[in-house]
Amino acid sequence: MDMAKKIAVTTTLNGEESIFLCEPRQTLLEALRDNLGLIGSKEGCGNGNCGACNVLLDGVLVNSCLVLAPEVEGRDVVTIEGIAEDGELHPLQQKFLEHASLQCGICTPGFIVSAKALLDDNPAPSEHDVRLWLAGNLCRCTGYDKIVRAVLDVAEGDS
Amino acid sequence: MQAIDFVAPTSVDEAISALAAGSGMARPLSGGTDLIAQLQEGRLALDTVVDLKRIPELMAISINSDGLTLGASVSCHSINNSQAIRDAYPALIDSTHLIGGTQIQGRASLGGNLCNSSPAADSIPNLIAHSVTCHIAGPSGRRTVPVEEFCTAPGRNVLENGEFLVALEFPAPPANFGAAYLRFIPRNEMDIAVVGAGASVVLSDDGSTIQSARVSIGAVAPTPLFVQEAGDALAGQPVSEETLAKAADLARDAARPISDMRGTIPQRKHLSGVLTQRALRIAIDRARGTKTVDELGRLNGHG
Numbered sequence: 001m002d003m004a005k006k007i008a009v010t011t012t013l014n015g016e017e018s019i020f021l022c023e024p025r026q027t028l029l030e031a032l033r034d035n036l037g038l039i040g041s042k043e044g045c046g047n048g049n050c051g052a053c054n055v056l057l058d059g060v061l062v063n064s065c066l067v068l069a070p071e072v073e074g075r076d077v078v079t080i081e082g083i084a085e086d087g088e089l090h091p092l093q094q095k096f097l098e099h100a101s102l103q104c105g106i107c108t109p110g111f112i113v114s115a116k117a118l119l120d121d122n123p124a125p126s127e128h129d130v131r132l133w134l135a136g137n138l139c140r141c142t143g144y145d146k147i148v149r150a151v152l153d154v155a156e157g158d159s
Numbered sequence: 160m161q162a163i164d165f166v167a168p169t170s171v172d173e174a175i176s177a178l179a180a181g182s183g184m185a186r187p188l189s190g191g192t193d194l195i196a197q198l199q200e201g202r203l204a205l206d207t208v209v210d211l212k213r214i215p216e217l218m219a220i221s222i223n224s225d226g227l228t229l230g231a232s233v234s235c236h237s238i239n240n241s242q243a244i245r246d247a248y249p250a251l252i253d254s255t256h257l258i259g260g261t262q263i264q265g266r267a268s269l270g271g272n273l274c275n276s277s278p279a280a281d282s283i284p285n286l287i288a289h290s291v292t293c294h295i296a297g298p299s300g301r302r303t304v305p306v307e308e309f310c311t312a313p314g315r316n317v318l319e320n321g322e323f324l325v326a327l328e329f330p331a332p333p334a335n336f337g338a339a340y341l342r343f344i345p346r347n348e349m350d351i352a353v354v355g356a357g358a359s360v361v362l363s364d365d366g367s368t369i370q371s372a373r374v375s376i377g378a379v380a381p382t383p384l385f386v387q388e389a390g391d392a393l394a395g396q397p398v399s400e401e402t403l404a405k406a407a408d409l410a411r412d413a414a415r416p417i418s419d420m421r422g423t424i425p426q427r428k429h430l431s432g433v434l435t436q437r438a439l440r441i442a443i444d445r446a447r448g449t450k451t452v453d454e455l456g457r458l459n460g461h462g
């Protein structure tokens with residue numbers, strides 16, 4: 001194996017300027033978990049199919065396993081660790097607890113980031129809107145109903 | 160795992176140099192939803208990733224009276240959110256809304272979809288229906304290629320070493336133009352097309368006659384197919400289920416699919432006809448502007 005040269009990447013991470021070192025072929029998910037210690041984003045599949053690694057990149061929902069870490073130079077990244085504000089759970093996090101929308105919890109960070117992106121885009125989604133938006137987030141445990149109910153509860157609570 | 164370099168040029172010329180540097184194993188990156196997955200799975204040998212997304216031309220959406228020039232790296236998310244594109248080319252959204260899920264659309268570009276050159280790529284039959292021209296840049300300058308000539312084999316296309324796609328040029332939609340893309344998958348979302356069909360029509364002012372049409376089908380040959388004979392058979396014909404059925408027959412004849420885990424040869428042939436006919440119906444609907452699909456179905460005695 002070649003000695004990979006490391007790149008210094010400057011980014012806004014959960015609202016704060018952050019500089020990290022990464023290898024050019026590391027994914028954003030690997031950099032978050034292995035280099036920055038932000039292990040909230042999960043690797044379910046590593047190939048874009050499960051959504052457990054979802055983050056917001058300049059406000060847009062993406063799979064961090066399909067972003068190369070150096071790509072985020074100068075950009076804005078929000079991970080699950082940036083969703084709660086001032087120690088207060090985000091309403092989505094609160095409702096996931098109340099509706100028991102998680103079992104093993106591996107998919108949960110991705111669902112919450114994804115649902116946040118939905119509500120930022122459309123504060124009053126229908127059940128169909130929620131299910132369609134979350135189609136790229138997979139859960140092996142809950143059967144989805146409780147997740148969809150939690151998201152709808154927050155959406156209704158908003159309006 | 161081999162180490163790689165990462166560069167993010169900010170102009171087309173810089174990108175040409177970056178792709179030419181090294182040992183000829185540099186690869187362009189748009190949204191990475193194909194490239195990074197392939198890299199992670201070790202299916203791709205490369206030494207340099209050239210991120211094209213910092214080049215303004217690759218990220219531009221520019222619409223004027225000549226048509227739309229769409230930067231090759233613009234994401235489906237940006238296309239879905241462009242009111243100008245939704246107004247002028249509503250059928251393009253048929254593809255950008257169904258490539259992957261929300262988080263794939265956040266990154267996936269039409270340039271990447273085309274350059275990955277999968278026979279089942281969901282944008283390519285639609286781009287063919289829209290008569291798109293590909294703008295290519297490389298060490299020996301710029302050139303253009305009609306999109307139906309772009310793909311040459313599964314995963315292969317006309318790009319020479321060091322060349323890349325800069326933009327997709329859509330002609331201005333003529334009066335009474337409509338288009339549509341449909342695909343068949345066994346699930347509701349998140350799957351690869353068993354068959355896809357793109358169609359476009361230009362109608363007479365009263366909406367009764369097809370002046371010209373284009374049909375393209377995907378996942379039924381080594382490359383997305385432009386079924387020129389189906390469009391030719393429709394030109395000058397009245398809008399009727401018989402005319403559309405004739406075009407569907409020609410699409411079915413043109414399909415030369417394989418059998419695999421997603422579908423069999425007979426199923427794919429059958430679907431080529433059915434989807435072509437349905438895509439044409441929707442394209443006609445949209446060309447007429449006022450009618451919904453249901454109303455057109457009733458008009459044609461299918462309600």
Ligand SMILES: Cc1cc2nc3c(=O)[nH]c(=O)nc-3n(C[C@H](O)[C@H](O)[C@H](O)COP(=O)(O)OP(=O)(O)OC[C@H]3O[C@@H](n4cnc5c(N)ncnc54)[C@H](O)[C@@H]3O)c2cc1C
Binds near residue numbers: 231268318322
């Ligand atoms: C979970 C998942 C679901 C998917 N679902 C669908 C689907 O429903 N339908 C579908 O069609 N596809 C689907 N895809 C495949 C992929 O998302 C699309 O093909 C997408 O459009 C690729 O675009 P990209 O910008 O991400 O390309 P990239 O991954 O950046 O690039 C793809 C290829 O094109 C090359 N390339 C990129 N840009 C250029 C350029 N400007 N010039 C020259 N070469 C270039 C790259 O080197 C690479 O070989 C899916 C992928 C995943 C992971």
Ligand code: FES
Binds near residue numbers: 050053064
């Ligand atoms: S780990 Fe990224 S989508 Fe599954």
Ligand code: FES
Binds near residue numbers: 101103108139
């Ligand atoms: S709670 Fe286990 S995968 Fe969703």
